[in-house]
Amino acid sequence: MFLLFALMTILVMAAPLSYAGWKLKIPSYMNNYKLIFSHLLLALGLFLIIDGMHSLEMFAARKNWQKVTGTVTESRIAGKRAYHPEIKFTYHVQGKTYHNVSDMDAPGFGTKAARRQVAREWVNSLQPGDSISVWFNPDNPAQSELIHHPPWNTYMKYGAGIFFSALALAFIVVGILQRLSLKKELNV
Structure with missing residues (x-):
């Protein structure tokens, strides 16, 4: 709500200032x-x-997605320039098994070594067979994510x-x- 108020304040302030700026026609290109x-x-x-x-x-x-426990099936570093973790996982909803992949929202910027290090940390912390929290869309259980923020x-x-x-x-x-x-x- 605060951000909406800030946005409206900026717009309300900018309109008259812009009009006044263009209205004062002084021959100054700069x-x-x-x-x-x-x-x-x-x-x-x-x-x-x-x-x-x-x-x-x-x-x-x-926000209303439900949480279940899933299993990591594969964990590797992907990419050639922008290294990122690739975590494959499965989870069960109402007796049906679903598969998905996550990059753990790893940032795609920084040095090559830093991106590789972030990916390596995720891969080392999530090994195949590990249990992991999975949030899924109750209306479409095939939609899921590991990072819920x-x-x-x-x-x-x-x-x-x-x-x-x-x-x-x-x-x-x-x-x-x-x-x-x-x-x-x-x-x-």
């Missing part, structure tokens, strides 16, 4: 480029905030979106103040 850059930065920030909200909504839809990048999207939006608003305000100051100087 200020126009700054204003255009600010609007692009604001658009990027809002996109990241909305994308983060979408990720949380998708996770909220999985929002992806790690959801919060990065929010943080970056808020940062870019705030930075864009600061640029817009500074640009408008500069234009007003210049307009005052030209009228004097």
